[in-house]
Amino acid sequence: MKYRxxxxxxxxxxxxxxxxxxxxxxxxxxxxxxxxxxLALAGWLIARSLPARxxxxxxxxxxxxxxxxxxxxxxxxxxMLPRVLDAALELPMVALAKYVSVPLLVGAPLALSWPHMHxxxxxxxxxxxxxxxxxxxxxxLVAPTRLCxxxxxxxxxxxxxxxxxxxxTIVVCWVARLFAPLPAxxxxxx
Amino acid sequence: xxRRSAFATTVxxxxxxxxxxxxxxxxxxxxxxxxxxxxxxxxxxAIPAATLQSHTGEELHLGDLSGxxxxxxxxxxxxxxxxxxxxxxxxxxxxxxxxxxxxAVLLSISFDPDYDHPEQLMAYLLRYGELRDxxxxxxxxxxxxxxRWLEKFGVVVIPTEAGYDHNAAVHIVDPxxxxxxxxxxxxxxxxxxxxxxxASESVS
Numbered sequence: 001m002k003y004r005x006x007x008x009x010x011x012x013x014x015x016x017x018x019x020x021x022x023x024x025x026x027x028x029x030x031x032x033x034x035x036x037x038x039l040a041l042a043g044w045l046i047a048r049s050l051p052a053r054x055x056x057x058x059x060x061x062x063x064x065x066x067x068x069x070x071x072x073x074x075x076x077x078x079x080m081l082p083r084v085l086d087a088a089l090e091l092p093m094v095a096l097a098k099y100v101s102v103p104l105l106v107g108a109p110l111a112l113s114w115p116h117m118h119x120x121x122x123x124x125x126x127x128x129x130x131x132x133x134x135x136x137x138x139x140x141l142v143a144p145t146r147l148c149x150x151x152x153x154x155x156x157x158x159x160x161x162x163x164x165x166x167x168x169t170i171v172v173c174w175v176a177r178l179f180a181p182l183p184a185x186x187x188x189x190x
Numbered sequence: 191x192x193r194r195s196a197f198a199t200t201v202x203x204x205x206x207x208x209x210x211x212x213x214x215x216x217x218x219x220x221x222x223x224x225x226x227x228x229x230x231x232x233x234x235x236a237i238p239a240a241t242l243q244s245h246t247g248e249e250l251h252l253g254d255l256s257g258x259x260x261x262x263x264x265x266x267x268x269x270x271x272x273x274x275x276x277x278x279x280x281x282x283x284x285x286x287x288x289x290x291x292x293x294a295v296l297l298s299i300s301f302d303p304d305y306d307h308p309e310q311l312m313a314y315l316l317r318y319g320e321l322r323d324x325x326x327x328x329x330x331x332x333x334x335x336x337x338r339w340l341e342k343f344g345v346v347v348i349p350t351e352a353g354y355d356h357n358a359a360v361h362i363v364d365p366x367x368x369x370x371x372x373x374x375x376x377x378x379x380x381x382x383x384x385x386x387x388x389a390s391e392s393v394s
Contacts, residue, residue: 074206152350
């Protein structure tokens with residue numbers, strides 16, 4: 001679909017264009033909860049509009065989405081490290097690596113892997129995501145000193161709170177789904 | 191799973207672990223603060239010349255303290271929080287190091303020279319009792335020199351509504367003017383041991 005490419009490109013440009021990027025990176029909360037997700041979403045949207053032949057070729061190396069989701073996990077772990085966030089502000093090369101790797105190695109492989117993943121693998125990724133958000137949120141909330149030298153302590157505490165709120169929201173949504181009626185079993189196709 | 195995907199999985203696992211090890215110095219540094227401290231231990235940094243003005247108004251250079259281990263912290267006297275903790279630690283360390291005045295000296299440097307003049311620096315020291323021979327406070331009036339020092343020491347200062355946010359640590363400079371260690375300000379025993387070790391090494 002064309003609109004996905006436009007939307008993805010638009011998001012990417014909005015996240016990396018110097019004046020916008022400077023705004024987004026001025027604050028720890030925007031950096032983590034806005035710029036990084038924008039970049040990942042841009043990669044996701046564009047990957048879903050790749051030509052079918054290319055998708056097929058990638059798919060042969062990405063059975064059940066396992067290799068792809070591993071790339072997503074490793075690269076996103078990297079961008080969760082306070083040290084790497086600091087480096088992205090101080091070193092242009094690291095900033096460039098962020099603009100390239102988050103769409104290409106987080107958003108895109110997630111889009112190409114998730115639909116092929118087994119329900120158990122998806123569940124594991126969800127659990128690990130929740131655990132990671134909880135750990136990070138707790139860490140940012142209680143750390144008495146700055147984890148990122150380039151950001152003020154107040155932002156760090158706010159980010160910690162927001163991460164915990166996001167975790168709680170996901171958990172509540174999941175629990176709510178347990179009480180939702182199951183889709184009617186389909187017996188027609190035998 | 192086909193051989194192709196198994197191969198891709200193995201390569202990604204190895205590369206991924208390698209990547210995480212690389213960006214954390216082998217899973218040892220997750221924040222830039224720990225990375226900075228580890229780097230200094232392995233590769234001491236020469237501190238450039240700068241003109242300091244002490245709490246008595248005298249001009250002071252790091253070279254004037256030569257032959258002594260210099261224990262440095264960075265503060266601003268209006269600081270409502272962490273500088274108080276640092277000040278109390280420096281007071282205790284100054285008392286512990288009494289008798290070693292010829293070998294070790296404590297130096298509190300203000301990164302807020304617009305507000306902190308000798309008068310404010312003197313008041314800062316007096317907050318912790320009488321003046322001590324082995325605890326000096328100083329400012330670096332020249333903004334360029336100050337910026338270069340903060341950079342060399344790895345101190346990041348961000349102005350806020352209430353003053354400044356800054357990383358607090360204790361920096362140890364050996365008698366040759368090399369920054370050799372950055373330690374937690376709370377680890378007073380470790381600081382004292384490091385200071386006495388360097389002081390005794392430089393005598394022999």
